Amino acid sequence: MTHLVLLFLQLVSTFDAAEARQGVAVDAAHFYAIDSRVIGKYDKMTGKQTARWQAAPGSTITHLDSGVVVDGKLYCAHSNYPGFPMKSSVEIWDTGSLTHIGTHDFGVRWGSLTWVDRHNGFWWATFANYDQVIDGKRYGGKENTVLVKLNDKWQDLQTWTFPSRLLSRFGEMSNSGGSWGTDGRLYLTGHDAPEIYVVRLGESGGMLEFLETIPAPIAGQGIAWDRSTPGHLYGILRAKRQVTVLRLL
Template sequence: MRFLLVTTILAGLTFGKVSYGQKAKELRRFQPQEVKQGVAVDESYFYVINNHSLTKHTKSDGKQVAAWNDTTGLLKHMNSGVVLGKKLYCTHSNYPDVPMASSIEIFDTGTLKHIGSHSFGLFPGSATWADFYQGHWWVCFANYSDKASAEGRDNRWTTLVKFTESWQQVEAWSFPANVLQAFSPKSSSGGTWGNDGLIYCTGHDKPELYVLKLPERGHTLHYVKTIPTISEGQAFAIDRSVKSKLILYGITRNDNYVVVSEID
């Protein structure tokens, strides 16, 4: 009983304002030719996202089966992606240019053909991740402390915005101070809703996953816990085809790995 009690306390040990709970166990990794921004995943494939290119790979062995490159010069900095049905939605911004402008670029998952775009135009932040949950779009618009002089804002201006399906803004929330400190001097690079109704997000560099939830009142997301990860910050994906486990696809950009891990 004493051992069980100590283990339970350690599992939820809180250091200051940061609570460390679960951990990640690596399952496998793949090394595509280039992995710089993030990864998205569906039932059979994962999709590597770079600034202005995409590659599609089998989940079984990482074999590349399709690729797409922007030949127009119109795309500058794709950040993350989420697969909904047969479409891959990628957030895109003009980072590091100012004033900040963003869009969502839409691709057919079968062919990786570009099939659509939604422009936010000039917006007080760069769109870094998006998800569709409970009938609404949720988009993170990042601000950066090391770019504060450009527009007079630091990463405290990072915001999660809720839109209707037809892109009408409904609500918005700021991020908690301890998570912003963990992001600093950058901002949130990846995020998604989990099957448990919690928000999972990453920063730019640290191998950590931050778990948040909507507040009962007020305008700031509520911090739940931090989960140490094997993959770095940057855009990640939760494999929603696996219902019984929390399977994470993340990246290590310096050596071009896609890392598959289980959060237990």
């Protein structure tokens, strides 16, 4: 069951970023605003864009989602949404040059990859399914959304489903963003609600435990804890094309 809200997120700053439509990633000096086929790199202090990557015409990269920076590389969730069957991959960039340097293809499995993160020596990812009706049928059914724990070879180790009380917060959509906090809890978002959902793992796989909902000046989509500045979280306001910086109180 959910609990009373114990946490609060304070807005610290807001930056305009034309690419802020799907998510945001962050490292010590920059944040990376992510659109379906475009990524903008911005100075964290000034908000000035320092680099930009755009998929070439005919590229297989069509629908990027959330991202995370690990050891100088930007990892982004990618899918063929709203195509069917659902196909997913992780796309990788060098953060220095913002050059696309690699991919891991999951193929047709689990659903539509919406976010990926690194935590405790493992990769974590949500493969979303939706109640949204496309071509006359539900796009996977959101009850089939699953969190997957993976090793360094992207092989699955454990999976968790989402409780119905959390799924109901997503409307006809699904889990869009996720980032592990230093408190060992997982922070999730839906598609457009100004909320962040805190969960922890059920033991030995199974179902996530929904702990609380935190109101936040975001509009769902991808989020990222700033691991160079403890307690700071980055999100986006999609309609305004803005990146928001929040502080956990």
